[in-house]
Amino acid sequence: MGTDCFFLLFFFVLVLNFDITQAQIPGFISFDCGGQSNFTDDLGLEWTPDNQIIYGITSKISVTNETRQQYQTVRYFPADNRKYCYTLNVKSRTRYLIRATFLYGNFDNNNVYPKFDISMGPTRWATIVISDANIIESQELIFLASDSAVSVCLSNATTGQPFISTLELRPFNGSIYLTPFENQFFLGVSARINFGAENEDPVRYPDDPFDRIWQSDLVKKANYLVDVAPGTDRISTKSPIDTRKDEQPPEKVMQTAVVGRTGMLTYRMNLDGFPGFGWAYTYFAEIEDMGPTETRKFRLVLPGAPELSKAVVNIQENAQGTHRLYEPGYENISLPFVLSFKFGKTSDSTQGPLVNAIEISKYLKISDGSFDGAVAASLVSGYKSLDWAQEGGDPCLPVAWSWLECNLDSEPKIISVKLSGKNLTGRIPSDLTKLNSLEQLWLDGNALTGPIPDFTGCPNLKIIHLENNQLSGDLPLSLADIPNLSQLYLQNNLLTGEVPSSLLNKNLVLNYTGNANLNKGSNGGRQSRNIIIGLVIGATALFLGFLTSCLLLRRRKIYSKTEPKHSMPVMSNAATETAQSFTLFELRNATKNFANKVGSGGYGTVYYGKLNDGKEIAVKILENNNVYQGKKEFANEVSLLSRIHHRNLVQFLGFCQEEGKDILVYEFMHNGTLKEHLYGPKARDRGVKWIKRLEIAEESAKGFMLLFYATYTILNKFHSFEEGLIKKNQDLIANRYANLGTSHVSSIVRGTVGYLDPEYYISNRLTDKTDIYSFGVILLELISGQEAISNENFGINCRNIVQWAKTHIENGDIQGIIDPSLGNEYDIQSMWKIAEKALMCVQPHGNMRPSMSEVIKEIQDAILIEKEVEMAARECRSDEISRHLILNMGSLDLMSNGQDFSMDESFTRPGAR
Ligand SMILES: *[C@@H]1O[C@H](CO)[C@@H](O)[C@H](O)[C@H]1NC(C)=O
Ligand SMILES: *[C@@H]1O[C@H](CO)[C@@H](O)[C@H](O)[C@H]1NC(C)=O
Ligand SMILES: *[C@@H]1O[C@H](CO)[C@@H](O)[C@H](O)[C@H]1NC(C)=O
Ligand SMILES: *[C@@H]1O[C@H](CO)[C@@H](O)[C@H](O)[C@H]1NC(C)=O
Ligand SMILES: *[C@@H]1O[C@H](CO)[C@@H](O)[C@H](O)[C@H]1NC(C)=O
Ligand SMILES: *[C@@H]1O[C@H](CO)[C@@H](O)[C@H](O)[C@H]1NC(C)=O
Ligand SMILES: *[C@@H]1O[C@H](CO)[C@@H](O)[C@H](O)[C@H]1NC(C)=O
Numbered sequence: 001m002g003t004d005c006f007f008l009l010f011f012f013v014l015v016l017n018f019d020i021t022q023a024q025i026p027g028f029i030s031f032d033c034g035g036q037s038n039f040t041d042d043l044g045l046e047w048t049p050d051n052q053i054i055y056g057i058t059s060k061i062s063v064t065n066e067t068r069q070q071y072q073t074v075r076y077f078p079a080d081n082r083k084y085c086y087t088l089n090v091k092s093r094t095r096y097l098i099r100a101t102f103l104y105g106n107f108d109n110n111n112v113y114p115k116f117d118i119s120m121g122p123t124r125w126a127t128i129v130i131s132d133a134n135i136i137e138s139q140e141l142i143f144l145a146s147d148s149a150v151s152v153c154l155s156n157a158t159t160g161q162p163f164i165s166t167l168e169l170r171p172f173n174g175s176i177y178l179t180p181f182e183n184q185f186f187l188g189v190s191a192r193i194n195f196g197a198e199n200e201d202p203v204r205y206p207d208d209p210f211d212r213i214w215q216s217d218l219v220k221k222a223n224y225l226v227d228v229a230p231g232t233d234r235i236s237t238k239s240p241i242d243t244r245k246d247e248q249p250p251e252k253v254m255q256t257a258v259v260g261r262t263g264m265l266t267y268r269m270n271l272d273g274f275p276g277f278g279w280a281y282t283y284f285a286e287i288e289d290m291g292p293t294e295t296r297k298f299r300l301v302l303p304g305a306p307e308l309s310k311a312v313v314n315i316q317e318n319a320q321g322t323h324r325l326y327e328p329g330y331e332n333i334s335l336p337f338v339l340s341f342k343f344g345k346t347s348d349s350t351q352g353p354l355v356n357a358i359e360i361s362k363y364l365k366i367s368d369g370s371f372d373g374a375v376a377a378s379l380v381s382g383y384k385s386l387d388w389a390q391e392g393g394d395p396c397l398p399v400a401w402s403w404l405e406c407n408l409d410s411e412p413k414i415i416s417v418k419l420s421g422k423n424l425t426g427r428i429p430s431d432l433t434k435l436n437s438l439e440q441l442w443l444d445g446n447a448l449t450g451p452i453p454d455f456t457g458c459p460n461l462k463i464i465h466l467e468n469n470q471l472s473g474d475l476p477l478s479l480a481d482i483p484n485l486s487q488l489y490l491q492n493n494l495l496t497g498e499v500p501s502s503l504l505n506k507n508l509v510l511n512y513t514g515n516a517n518l519n520k521g522s523n524g525g526r527q528s529r530n531i532i533i534g535l536v537i538g539a540t541a542l543f544l545g546f547l548t549s550c551l552l553l554r555r556r557k558i559y560s561k562t563e564p565k566h567s568m569p570v571m572s573n574a575a576t577e578t579a580q581s582f583t584l585f586e587l588r589n590a591t592k593n594f595a596n597k598v599g600s601g602g603y604g605t606v607y608y609g610k611l612n613d614g615k616e617i618a619v620k621i622l623e624n625n626n627v628y629q630g631k632k633e634f635a636n637e638v639s640l641l642s643r644i645h646h647r648n649l650v651q652f653l654g655f656c657q658e659e660g661k662d663i664l665v666y667e668f669m670h671n672g673t674l675k676e677h678l679y680g681p682k683a684r685d686r687g688v689k690w691i692k693r694l695e696i697a698e699e700s701a702k703g704f705m706l707l708f709y710a711t712y713t714i715l716n717k718f719h720s721f722e723e724g725l726i727k728k729n730q731d732l733i734a735n736r737y738a739n740l741g742t743s744h745v746s747s748i749v750r751g752t753v754g755y756l757d758p759e760y761y762i763s764n765r766l767t768d769k770t771d772i773y774s775f776g777v778i779l780l781e782l783i784s785g786q787e788a789i790s791n792e793n794f795g796i797n798c799r800n801i802v803q804w805a806k807t808h809i810e811n812g813d814i815q816g817i818i819d820p821s822l823g824n825e826y827d828i829q830s831m832w833k834i835a836e837k838a839l840m841c842v843q844p845h846g847n848m849r850p851s852m853s854e855v856i857k858e859i860q861d862a863i864l865i866e867k868e869v870e871m872a873a874r875e876c877r878s879d880e881i882s883r884h885l886i887l888n889m890g891s892l893d894l895m896s897n898g899q900d901f902s903m904d905e906s907f908t909r910p911g912a913r
Helices: 003-022 315-319 373-381 430-434 477-481 526-558 571-578 584-590 627-643 674-679 690-706 708-728 730-750 758-763 768-784 801-810 828-841 852-876 880-887
Strands: 029-032 046-049 057-060 073-076 084-089 095-102 115-120 123-129 137-144 149-159 166-171 185-194 232-236 256-260 264-270 276-283 298-301 329-335 338-345 357-365 404-406 414-418 440-442 447-450 463-465 470-474 487-489 494-498 509-511 517-519 597-600 604-610 616-622 652-658 661-667
Touching: 084 166, 095 149, 115 137, 123 137, 123 185, 123 357, 256 264, 329 357, 338 828, 373 430, 584 604, 584 616, 584 652, 584 661, 690 768, 690 828, 690 852, 758 768, 768 801, 768 828, 768 852, 801 828, 828 852
Parallel strands: 029 046, 414 440, 440 463, 447 470, 463 487, 470 494, 487 509, 494 517
Antiparallel strands: 029 166, 057 073, 084 149, 095 137, 095 166, 115 123, 115 149, 137 185, 185 357, 232 256, 264 338, 276 329, 276 357, 298 338, 404 414, 597 604, 604 616, 616 661, 652 661
């Protein structure tokens, strides 16, 4: 055989290759964003540069080990209020997969990790959050095209600049991914997993002719396929698999699987985009040779959904043979963010369960778009070559085109068109007269010709600018019928005839100078002309005032997004109330000369006191071993405590600096602080329940939001103090810095309370992101019941809660950090939510941390989950069968040990005064 066979094989391979590269892949569009030229990649996909788009800037990037040409460039856009859209031609009534990927690669040399939104036409698709410059973020959506084009837009830059690496469009065949909801919902792909994969590489084109990406179950990432049951075996086959039905998964995916040798398969994973309603399907094919007497029967078990566990899977029977696809699933199922699932064999089955692949997508409600969408589309279609007409997407959603303003209706209407000086030629587009809610129309400074159309279809018009064009014909009488028209500018056109008296008699600003053949009309004489001009001038003054205020108001409404974030004027008072400067004399009086010591530790000794007004206080005298270090800590603690101002933590009242003493004054709490409840002596007999902790977190978070201003005021006070001090101790400080060199940062960190943002030590600037860090630490404390800093509790070489928790959470081991005193009285989903958010909060770089409002949202979601579980548990209690099912889920035990989730009243009450 030898050579002949070899040549045959060689020829075969050649043909195959030929097939791949030459195959017209109908409907595939692959944009290499920022790229320069067409190319075909190793998979046989043909990439084209995205140079059709006139916006954005291209940049080269370089990421270690990333050699694919489409990931050598990006296109990025300004971080402004606009949206930047790609328009892709599609075939109406065809289903597509669209995939956008993002590899940051530090294209702007800024290391500011971008965060922005991506939308599909008017529908919000996802928020892209970059958290690693070298990792590709990817989003996939499955949709039914309802038109001949779709647009994908980037907008709402929260940090950094929006950018994109690739945009891929893949059509499906026949009824793949048909759902009864496809006219109202997109499918946002959350997971598509190939079990028993050969290696970590995903399976995609050409193995999958539709180029779906089937992620390997071997990939390691946070909370992805953890809690795998022992005895989970990986199996594979070379035999062909018949997959030609339903979603037609690729054969290569179906040729591998996992089998639960001990009778079960278990997994837990995060589902991005969830909780929500989704589409979830499982792909099975019997690929193991079983003896004639052997059977494989199993059930899916989902925590909290016992009714879904009834159906028994018998792959061979359901698929009518081995090596054939069986694809059961749920067309509409409610799924959590943290999904735990299990396949367990039935008692009469000899073999454990087997699974080849799963796929889960979330239903995303399709936005109806703007009310004026069709009119606007028709309007811009007349000016295809002009840049303002190429902004793409919906005119108002998610943000308006740069030359439009829209109202805030759920189906927004266009209220202002500003096309001054845009080189418009031809007639005034009649589409404009169909914008029923239009209030302002600016078309001045163009080269428009022809008559003024009838604007009575826009009854809300107030301002019309048509000056400096070449408009001709008579002034239409209908202009006078627009009830609220207050300004009409017609100067320097070629208008003719007479100005209708109905218009002249209307109370409006009217200017028609510079129209040689336009006359004022016959019914008025010199006298009335004066009146008119007088009227006009009077009205101008009146309306200018009125309009300015209206415009300002409207602007505020529409562009509230662009306003400074912390415009909370109420807060300036709170600032002065929050931190007071006490005299040593006052404090001596209050504490009866520091007679009653109530505690020590945390860099000082605490004394009980009572102010003249009866308020009870705790006075903490900081230990000063070393002037500089002590002051620095003092600064930290003052600023920090004034930030963590909350009744459940401890209320910081003020400070005192006299006679070389640094003193902090807190409200005295009879019931102890949160700290004591969590890990003080009281903790043992009355632990704080999880839902209560969440509520504390929510309130504290709100407190944080309110206190931004307060904080900055205190700090300014403090910094001026510190400056004086620094001058006094200049030599000392100079020496310290010289000795410490660059390592001074870590030496200071060692001496602090553990809540402070590492970035703060470098920049010495406190920002709202510093607060987020501190708050993340508090969340970790609430989860774990551990103090932020401990010499013993976090293992060797780790004194800090952040590092400790991060390691556990990233390994999917959340149990390892949960406060044992919580017992089983929490829901693992709400715990995961908070744990993940906490980790985001303590990211080393401020720009990667979430905003406080996002954190609050997450806490509120977690509280909702807890409440739902609590209710479900109440309902379940009498139901022995479901109880049994739930208890069977091991760590996912949702029962509350028969106790009520009652709240500890004394704890909710504000500290006694
Ligand atoms: C690149 O590919 C596109 C789409 O296939 C084609 O229209 C275009 O002409 C190609 N450009 C070059 C320079 O080959
Ligand atoms: C790049 O690839 C080489 C060889 O496979 C590997 O040793 C190295 O760790 C990789 N580097 C990164 C940053 O992934
Ligand atoms: C912009 O993004 C921020 C943060 O992700 C979000 O809170 C806000 O609602 C978004 N704005 C719009 C208009 O979508
Ligand atoms: C799509 O369907 C057509 C006709 O049914 C078939 O010829 C074609 O090969 C299919 N394409 C793919 C990628 O399966
Ligand atoms: C799924 O089911 C829920 C509850 O029954 C329903 O509200 C929803 O409209 C259904 N469809 C989708 C796509 O969510
Ligand atoms: C208008 O057209 C002129 C001449 O073609 C050109 O120089 C100018 O840049 C254009 N202005 C705008 C706003 O497009
Ligand atoms: C009318 O417009 C002309 C030219 O734009 C201007 O010079 C004049 O001041 C305006 N008249 C009034 C009353 O506003």
